[in-house]
Amino acid sequence: MTEVGRHPLLSRIAARARRSLGIQELAQRLDGIEAGIAQLHADRFPNGPLYFGDHTALVATRWGAKMLVDTRDAAISPWIVLDGLWETHVTEWLQHTLRPGQVFVDVGANIGYFTLLGGLLVGPQGRVVAVEAHPGLAELLRRNVIMNGLYGYVTTWHRAAWSTTTTLQLHQRLNFSGASSVGAIGQEALDRLGDTEEMVEVPAVPVDDLLEGLPPVDVLKMDIEGAELQAFTGLSRTLEASKKMAVMFEWAPALMEGVGDKAEALVDLLEGHGFRFRLLEDDLAAIERAKLLDLPYGNVVATR
Numbered sequence: 328m329t330e331v332g333r334h335p336l337l338s339r340i341a342a343r344a345r346r347s348l349g350i351q352e353l354a355q356r357l358d359g360i361e362a363g364i365a366q367l368h369a370d371r372f373p374n375g376p377l378y379f380g381d382h383t384a385l386v387a388t389r390w391g392a393k394m395l396v397d398t399r400d401a402a403i404s405p406w407i408v409l410d411g412l413w414e415t416h417v418t419e420w421l422q423h424t425l426r427p428g429q430v431f432v433d434v435g436a437n438i439g440y441f442t443l444l445g446g447l448l449v450g451p452q453g454r455v456v457a458v459e460a461h462p463g464l465a466e467l468l469r470r471n472v473i474m475n476g477l478y479g480y481v482t483t484w485h486r487a488a489w490s491t492t493t494t495l496q497l498h499q500r501l502n503f504s505g506a507s508s509v510g511a512i513g514q515e516a517l518d519r520l521g522d523t524e525e526m527v528e529v530p531a532v533p534v535d536d537l538l539e540g541l542p543p544v545d546v547l548k549m550d551i552e553g554a555e556l557q558a559f560t561g562l563s564r565t566l567e568a569s570k571k572m573a574v575m576f577e578w579a580p581a582l583m584e585g586v587g588d589k590a591e592a593l594v595d596l597l598e599g600h601g602f603r604f605r606l607l608e609d610d611l612a613a614i615e616r617a618k619l620l621d622l623p624y625g626n627v628v629a630t631r
Contacts, residue, residue, distance in 0.1 A: 375387055376408050378398070379395070382398050383396070383397065383398065383467075384396055384408065388412065388440070388443075388444075389410075389411035389412055390411075390422075390444060390447070391447065392444070392447065392471075393471075394440065394443065394471050394474075395438070395467050395474070396438060397463065397464075397467065399501060399502055400503070401502045401521075402503050402504075402505050403437060403438070416626070417607070418441075420607060421441060421445060421448065425445055425449055425545070426449070427448070427449060427450045427452060427453060428449060429449045429453050430453060430455075430541055430542055430543065430545050430546075431446075431448075431453065431455045431544075431546045431547075432455075432456045432457075432538065432546070432547040432565075433457040433547075433548050434488045434558055435488070435550040435551035436457035436459045436464075436468050436483070437461075437464050437505050437550075438468055439467070439468040439471040439472060441548055442468065442471075442483070443471060443472070445481075445546075446480070446481045447477075451479060451480050453480060454480050455481040455482070456484070456537060457482070457484065458483075458484045458486055458534060458537065459483070459486075460485070460507070460551070461507045461529075462485060462499070462527065464504055464505070465484075465485035466485075469483045469485075484537055485529075485530070486529070486530055486532050486537065487509070487530065487532075488531070488532075488533075488534050488549075488551055488554065488557070489531035489554065489557045489561055490533060490557045490561045491531075492533065493531050494528050494530060495529055495531045496509070496526050496528060497526070497528070497529045498512070498524045498526060500517075500522050500523070501522055501523050501524065502521060502522040505552075507552065508553055508586070509586050510552070510554075510582060510585030510586040510587070534562050535561055535563065536561075538565055543568050543570070543571070544565055544568075545571065546572065546574075546575075547562075547573070547574045547575070548575045548576070549575070552577075552586075553579060553582030553583045553584075553585050553586040553588070554583075554586050555576055555577070555583060555588075556583060556586075556588040556596065557588065559593065559597065566600045572631075573629075573630050574628070575626060575627070576626070576627055577625075578619070578622060578624060578626065578627045579623075580622075580623065581623065590620060591620060594616055594620065597629055598616070604628070604629050605627070605629075605630070606622075606625050606627060607625065607628055608625050608626060
């Protein structure tokens with residue numbers, strides 16, 4: 328087993344990088360994305376990048392958004408800067424799933440790549456709510472929404488998605504900021520990544536509280552580094568009120584254990600709400616409970 332394979336976070340980062348590189352069916356995915364670009368009336372790509380100082384650069388996505396990225400980030404920023412894309416399989420799924428006028432919730436929004444894409448897809452008649460725990464990422468998220476003129480119908484929150492209203496200690500990572508988590512990965516894994524971290528306090532809330540007064544949610548994306556059980560527990564009202572909602576979430580049992588939760592409890596919770604599961608990396612083929620629990624990493628689409 329390689330050094331990367333010995334640690335679940337390192338294996339996960341490698342898997343995400345391979346998909347962002349497009350090693351897995353890149354040509355097919357790009358065809359779908361390019362078709363979506365025409366519908367969004369995107370500007371010509373590439374434009375930039377332009378370095379703004381203070382570890383910040385302005386870049387263009389292939390589908391028309393302009394984004395500020397943190398140049399220290401080793402996970403998302405390199406792919407957006409050079410390719411104008413991030414996680415092509417998730418990008419394509421959102422383009423095929425979201426429709427004008429719908430409600431989209433992005434939990435673990437990072438700097439807003441999928442938030443901005445969702446905003447362009449649902450349009451001014453729709454609504455987008457983006458939630459991000461990391462203070463620096465949340466600020467870039469807010470600025471990116473404003474810069475793209477989406478602030479009239481896209482709302483951003485600097486909050487951690489949780490089961491209760493509280494304050495949490497976040498392991499805030501420098502070079503892999505999107506991997507910041509309530510759970511620890513240990514100094515050995517940080518050393519392998521060439522990363523550092525500091526502990527910061529962040530406000531945490533049930534996402535239900537942030538969605539008060541909104542229509543039923545049509546699409547929800549969640550990528551929060553192992554805190555999924557806590558977040559879905561705090562989404563019980565939304566899950567009940569949004570019967571037709573499609574959910575896409577990152578599946579990483581080892582990260583959930585790092586937060587102190589069990590993957591099986593998350594499956595129990597979602598099945599209790601009537602959800603069934605499909606694996607995005609397997610062309611949305613259905614995946615049974617036992618196989619899902621044996622899967623170390625993936626992106627799961629849950630529908631009823």
